Structures are given as structure tokens and as C-alpha cells.
Amino acid sequence: MRRVITYGTFDLLHYGHIRLLQRCKEQGDYLVVALSTDEFNAGKGKKSYFSYDDRKRMLEAIRYVDLVIPEENWEQKADDVDRYHIDVFVMGDDWEGKFDELSEHCEVVYLPRTPEISTTQIKTDLSTK
Numbered sequence: 036m037r038r039v040i041t042y043g044t045f046d047l048l049h050y051g052h053i054r055l056l057q058r059c060k061e062q063g064d065y066l067v068v069a070l071s072t073d074e075f076n077a078g079k080g081k082k083s084y085f086s087y088d089d090r091k092r093m094l095e096a097i098r099y100v101d102l103v104i105p106e107e108n109w110e111q112k113a114d115d116v117d118r119y120h121i122d123v124f125v126m127g128d129d130w131e132g133k134f135d136e137l138s139e140h141c142e143v144v145y146l147p148r149t150p151e152i153s154t155t156q157i158k159t160d161l162s163t164k
């Protein structure tokens with residue numbers, strides 16, 4: 036069984052996120068999503084619209100997702116890879132090169148983002164309607 040992991044906030048879930056998760060799952064047979072906690076997001080200067088529990092519930096309803104775990108800090112990735120026996124780490128290419136050190140633990144894959152949509156754009160569009 037080839038095990039995949041990806042990380043993110045996944046707030047205001049949209050089809051860019053879904054396409055990313057779909058392509059993550061295509062990299063293997065089992066997909067772990069490490070979901071940024073509300074506290075970790077605060078550290079990123081991000082405040083998600085939906086709480087961690089609500090974002091987790093939504094991700095768990097997606098057919099491509101097998102397990103959701105909390106992302107609490109920047110440093111946990113290598114431990115997660117070992118703990119969950121991960122074969123491939125996948126992120127959108129807005130993170131290209133940022134996690135290459137993980138290649139000592141597993142394959143590292145960056146996938147093209149879906150260019151035309153973002154949570155920020157959704158919030159902007161809704162606020163100007």
C-alpha cells in the first residue's frame with residue numbers, strides 16, 4: 036500500500052482543494068491530510084472561517100481522504116512521514132522547493148495549483164457583491 040500525505044488549511048473548501056486532493060490520491064492508495072489547527076493558523080497569520088472541527092468534518096467526507104490529522108507546527112512533517120509510514124509527500128506548487136528536505140524520508144511531489152480560484156479571491160468576491 037502506497038501512502039500519501041499532504042498539508043493545508045482547506046478553509047472555504049473549493050474545487051482547487053478537491054482537485055489537489057484527487058491528484059494526491061492518484062499518487063498512491065491511502066491519503067493522510069494534515070489539517071492546520073486554528074492555533075497553527077494563527078501563527079501563519081491566517082484566521083480560517085470554519086473551525087478545525089468543521090474543516091476536519093468536511094475533509095473526512097471527501098472520497099479521496101482516508102485520514103485527517105492535526106497540523107500543529109512547521110516541524111512535524113518528518114515525524115508524520117515516519118509515524119504514518121508515508122511513501123510520498125505532496126503539495127501544491129506554490130510550495131515548490133519549500134519541503135525538499137523531506138526527500139530524505141519519502142518522495143516529494145509538487146503539483147500545479149488550480150490557478151483561477153483561492154479562498155482569498157472567494158472572500159474578496161463575496162465582500163464586493
Ligand code: C2G
Pocket residue numbers: 042043044045046051052055071106109125126127128129130147148149150151152153
Ligand atoms: N491549492 C491548489 N489550488 C488552489 C488552492 C490551493 O492546488 N487554487 C492547494 C495548495 O497548493 C495546497 C492545498 O491546496 O497544497 C491546501 O491549500 P491551503 O489550504 O491554502 O494550504 P496552506 O495555507 O498553503 O497551508 O505546512 C503546509 C501548510 O499547512 C500549507
